[in-house]
Amino acid sequence: MNKVIETLLEHRSIRKFNEKQLTKEQIEIIVKSAQSASTSSFVQAYSMIGIKDPQKKKMLAKLAGDQPYVEKNGHFFLFCADLYRHECIGERANLDFSETLESTEKFMVAVIDATLAAQNAAVAAESMGLGICYIGGIRNNLNEVSQLLNLPNKVVPLFGLAVGEPDHMPEKKPRLPIKQVYFEEEYIINKEVTYSHLDEYDEMISEYYQSRTKSSRSETWSNQIEKKMSNPVRLYVKDYLKKQGFPLK
Numbered sequence: 568m569n570k571v572i573e574t575l576l577e578h579r580s581i582r583k584f585n586e587k588q589l590t591k592e593q594i595e596i597i598v599k600s601a602q603s604a605s606t607s608s609f610v611q612a613y614s615m616i617g618i619k620d621p622q623k624k625k626m627l628a629k630l631a632g633d634q635p636y637v638e639k640n641g642h643f644f645l646f647c648a649d650l651y652r653h654e655c656i657g658e659r660a661n662l663d664f665s666e667t668l669e670s671t672e673k674f675m676v677a678v679i680d681a682t683l684a685a686q687n688a689a690v691a692a693e694s695m696g697l698g699i700c701y702i703g704g705i706r707n708n709l710n711e712v713s714q715l716l717n718l719p720n721k722v723v724p725l726f727g728l729a730v731g732e733p734d735h736m737p738e739k740k741p742r743l744p745i746k747q748v749y750f751e752e753e754y755i756i757n758k759e760v761t762y763s764h765l766d767e768y769d770e771m772i773s774e775y776y777q778s779r780t781k782s783s784r785s786e787t788w789s790n791q792i793e794k795k796m797s798n799p800v801r802l803y804v805k806d807y808l809k810k811q812g813f814p815l816k
C-alpha cells in the first residue's frame with residue numbers, strides 16, 4: 568500500500584488539537600495542494616479564508632454552535648463557493664453574466680470546486696501528520712459569518728476546516744460496506760436488499776459504539792439517520808443564498 572492510500576485509510580476527524588500553530592510553510596503547502604485539485608472548466612470558483620486571530624476564532628466557534636475545536640486548533644480555514652471574481656470579469660468587459668452566475672448549475676460548480684479543493688487540503692494536512700475536522704456548523708449563522716469575514720456578493724461560506732497537531736487519536740468510524748455504496752453497471756433498486764444491507768451495517772455501528780463507550784451507547788446508523796432526517800435544519804439557507812446573489816434559476 569502506498570503512502571497516499573495509507574493516509575486516506577487512516578482518516579478520522581480530530582476534535583482536540585495542541586496549541587502549536589501551523590507555520591507559514593505548512594499553510595502554503597496545504598493551500599497549494601487545495602489549488603491543485605481539478606476544477607470544472609478551469610473556473611476555480613472558490614476561495615479559502617485562513618483565520619488566525621484568536622478573537623475571530625472565538626466568535627466563529629460560537630457561531631458554529633459552540634464547537635471548541637473551531638477556536639483551539641493550529642489553523643482554521645473557511646472554504647467558500649466563490650463567483651465574485653467571475654462577476655468582476657463580466658463587469659470589466661461590460662458583459663452581463665447574471666443568467667450564468669445565478670444558475671443552479673454554476674452554484675453547483677462552485678460548491679463542487681470548493682469541496683474538491685478542501686478534500687485535497689485535508690489529505691495534504693493529514694499526510695503531514697496533522698489532524699483535521701470539517702466544520703459545517705458555520706452554516707448555523709451564515710449572515711453573521713459573512714459579516715465577520717467581509718464576504719461580498721457571490722461568495723458563500725460552505726464549511727470550515729480545523730487543522731492542527733492531534734491531541735487525541737479516536738478510533739476510525741466504520742463506513743458502509745463497499746457493496747452498499749459501489750454498484751457496477753447500474754443502480755440496484757431493491758428494498759429487500761437495501762434493508763438487509765442496512766441491518767448488517769446497523770449491527771456493525773452498534774458494536775462500534777458499544778466498544779467505544781463501554782456499552783453506554785448502542786445506537787445504530789439507521790437510528791442516527793432517523794433522528795437527523797426528522798429534524799430539518801438551516802432552512803434559511805435558501806433565503807441566504809438569494810441575498811448573497813444566488814437566486815438559483
Ligand SMILES: Cc1cc2nc3c(=O)[nH]c(=O)nc-3n(C[C@H](O)[C@H](O)[C@H](O)COP(=O)(O)O)c2cc1C
Binds near residue numbers: 578582700702739
Ligand atoms: C462538510 C462536513 C461538515 C462537517 N461538520 C462538522 C461539524 O460541524 N462538527 C464536527 O464535529 N464534525 C463535523 N464533520 C465531521 C463528520 O462528523 C465526520 O466526518 C463523520 O462523523 C465521520 O467521522 P470521521 O471523519 O471521524 O471518519 C463534518 C464533516 C463534513 C464532511
